[in-house]
Amino acid sequence: MAKPSFLLSFMFALLFATSGVILSAKYSNITNDQSALLALKSHITHDPHNLLATNWSTSTSVCNWIGVTCGSRHHRVVALNLSSMDLTGTIPSQLGNLSFLGWLDISHNNFHGSISIQLAYLHRLKYLEFGSNNFDGEIPSWFGYFAKLQQLYLYVNNFDGVIPSTLGNLSKLEALSLGENQISGRIPNSLFKCKELKFLSLYSNSLEGSIPAEIGNFTLLESLVLESNYLKGEIPMSIGNMNFLQLLVLDTNNLTGEIPPTIGNLASLQSLFLYHNKLTGEIPHVIGNLTSLKVLYLMDNKLTGEIPSIIGNLTFLEIIDLENNNLTGRIPTPPPSSQWYGAPNNNLIGEIPSSICNCTSLTGISFYENNLEGTIPKCIGNLSSSLMVVRLGNNNFHGQIPENFAKGCMLKGFSINNNELEGSLPRSLGNCKGLNLLNVGNNNLNDTFPSWLGNLDQLQVLILRSNRFYGQIESFDITVSLTKLRIIDLSHNNFSGYLPTFFFEHMHAIRGEYGKKVDPNYMRERNITKVATEVNYASGLSITAKGLETEFQILLSIWTVIDLSSNRFSGEIPKILGDLHLLIVLNLSHNCLIGPIPSSLGNLSELESLDLSSNKLEGRIPTELKNLGFLEVLNLSQNNLKGPIPQGKQFDTFTSDSYMGNLDLCGLPLSKNCGTDEETPAKFDRDDDDGDELNWKFSILMGYGCGLVLGMSMAYIVFTTGKPWWLIRIVERVRQRFAKR
Incomplete structure (x- = not known):
């Protein structure tokens, strides 16, 4: 009986010893994890929210620290997520001691420096995200030894060099994002060994060369993003092998040739971005096979031929943008699901199809700069509850502007300039409370000034130029008073009476604070549809600035203009104009203005162009105008000004053309010498004081x-x-x- 008793005792002893070793090893390893994380904490130089400073303490278990997750089986750190904590610091080599780590995310912080080599010991790592930091140097080649890695995100950093060929060893890799770095060279062929890849994003780098034909090996790929590089050559035919591809982004490169017909094989494709390239040929009719397509961006290429009518059958297609190509023919029927339908800057003919009225979710139409004709569909007003942008300028439309803009109108940009439209400006546009830009210039509209515009508190750009507007601009009872107006162009009409002083009193967006700079922003609308779509309101906008006709494709909000030229305005120039401190262009030429040039114009510190020519202004040129340090263009010609021209500063840059037709002006750059008059006190400068001047000389x-x-x-x-x-x-x-x- 002794032997069994001895054997039982020995087994119990062995069990206790083994348990002790296991427990000892367990707590020893968690201590290693704690040391590694405390090393990381010591490398954090800025923790604005005190997330680690107060929480990562030895008085609490590592598994309870913020951002730390431990495994239930081994009680080791298996995940570390410090994303979006505004942390600043570097990565210590000790972080590689987290040998059970499978998930590491420190994205959207301010980590910098290179990545330590000891991270290569993280053999269990499956997810690594270092995006949106300031890491630099080359991407470590030993990333290719993370045999279990499935997702690698290094986007938006300062990595340079080439894509390491060792990444081709990551046989389990499903997602690779290296976008927005400074990576150069070619896409390595070894990368195409990653047969499990579903997401590949290399956008905004300096990659060059052609897209390898091996790209078709990614048969499981769902998203391919290669935009904003220097890739050239043709789109490979093998791209049609990606049967699961949903997102294809190849825009902003130097791709040439035709759109390959194999693109019609991408039955799962939802978004196609090929814009800003040099693609030629026609839009292939096989695009009608893309029955899942929602977004089609082909603008800024050299595509020719007609727009395939079959796109009207793509029932899910929401965005069609074919801007700036050489497309011909008529506008095909849009898909009923259309939210944005545009093909500006082409050679399209005919009328806008009436079927556009069936697009009840339409947010924007853009067909400016074509050869379209006919009338603007009346249903445009009925669609205004969803319609935000209408751009039909530079065509041959005739007839009247639709008059049925209902209450709740969503319009923000309405450009129908450079057509042959007649009649009056519809008062129902006053229902579009969010209107930012109204451009009806260069038509045959015949109306008085639309005083109801004063209720549009979001209006920034108003262009009525080159029409037949007439009459006085009377002060009207306005609720909001155009306080955000930055550009107003009423030139080349028949307005009369005094200059509208009440306009200038309420232009708070131009008044600003004297000497205070304003941050520039582009006048555009983002996310105009469910899918992100950006619209620049200024496309096709033409303004006379600095003596030249200037056409804008994109417009900064700090660009401020008042152009009331070529009308029949009378009276004096209001002194209150000097309060518009942010004004850049002022054009009051070709009117019937009288009196002196107000010295208050010297307060327009941002003014770059001043045109007061062809009026009946008199008196001296105010010396205060020498304060206009940014003034590039000055035109005071064809007036009745007299006396010496101010000398110095910007006035030394103007030629005699700025003053021609003022017979009593003298001094440089004119050939007429002022003599001693230049030093004469003002009290002797009187036309009716010849006797006093004679006594003074005597x-x-x-x-x-x-x-x-x-x-x-x-x-x-x-x-x-x-x-x-x-x-x-x-x-x-x-x-x-x-x-x-």
Whole structure:
């Protein structure tokens, strides 16, 4: 009986010993994890929210620290997530001691420096995200030894060099994101060994060369993003092998050739971005096979031929943008699900299809700069509850503007300039409370000033130029008073009466604070549809600035213009114009303005162009205009100005053309010399004071005469008496006194 008792005791002892070893190993390993994380904490130089400073303490278990997750089986750190904590610091080599770590995410912080080599010991790592930091140097080649790695995100950093060929060893890799770095070179062929890859994003780098034909090996790929590089050559035919591809982004490269017909094989494709390339040929009809397609961006290429009518059958297609190509023919029927339908800057003909009225979710139409004709569909007003942007300028539309813009109208940009439209500006546009830009310039509209515009508190750009608007702009009862207006162009109409002073009083967006700079922003609308779509309101906007007709494709909100030229405005220039401190262009030329140039215009510190030509202005050019340090263009010609032209600063850069037709002006750059008048006090500068001027000149001559007689007398005394020391001492004392001063 002794043997069994001894054996049982031995087994219990062995069990306790083994348990002790296991427990000892367990707590020893968690201690290693704690040391590694405390090393990371010591490398954090800025923790603005005190997330680690107070929580990562040895008084609490590591598994309870913020951002730390431990495994239930081994009680080791298996995940570390410190994303979006605004942390600043570097990565210590000790972090590689987290040998059970499978998930590491420190994205959207301010970590910097290179990545330590000891991270290569993280053999269990499956997910690694270092995106949106400031890491630099080359991407470590030993990333390729993370045999279990499935997702690698290094986007938005400062990595340079080439893509390591060792990444081809990551046989389990499903997602690779290296976008927005400084990576150069070619896409390595070894990368195509990653047969499990579903997401590949290499956008905004300096990659070059052609897209390898091996790209078709990614048969499981769902997203391919290679935009904003220097890739060239043709899109490979093998791209049609990606049967699961949903997102294809190849825009902003130097791709040439035709769109391959194999693109019609991508039955799962939802978004196709090929814009900003040099693609030629026609849009392939096989695009009608993409029955899942929602977004089609082909703008800024050299595509020719007609728009395939089959796109009208793509029932899920929401965005069609074919801008800036050489497309011809008619506008095909849009898909009923269309939210954005545009093909501006092409050679399209015919009318806008009436079927566009069936697109009840339409948020924007853009067909400016074509050869379209007919009338603007009346249903445009009915669609205004969803429609945000209408751009139909630079065509041949005739008839009247639709008048049925309902209450709740969502319009933000309405551009129908450079057509042959007639009638009046529909008052129902006043229902579009969010309107930012209204451009009806260069038509045949015949109306008085639309005073109801004063209720549009979001209006920033108002263009009524080159129409037949007439009458006085009376002060009207307005609720909001156009307080955000930055650009107003009423030129080349028949407006009369005094300049609308009440306009200038309420232009708070241009008044600003004297000497205070304003941050520039682009005038555009983002996310205009469910899928992100950006619209620049200024496309096709033409403004006379600095004496030249300037067309904008994109417009900064700090660009401020008042152009009331070529009308029949009378009276004096209001002094209140000097309060518009942020004004860049002021054009009041070709009117009937009288009186002096107000000196308050010298307060327009941002002014770059001033045109007051062809009026009846009189008096002197205010010397305060020398304060306009940014003034590049000045035109005061064909007025009745007189006196000397101010000298110095910007005035030294203007030619005589700026002053021609003012017969009484003098001084450079004119050939007429002002003589002594330039130094004459203002009280002698009177047209009706010729007698006083004669007396003044006679007094000067008398002074010269008396001085001459006195000087000759003194010379005679000196000559006859020798050296009159008394006179010399007086002169010496005077000279010494002035020398001390």
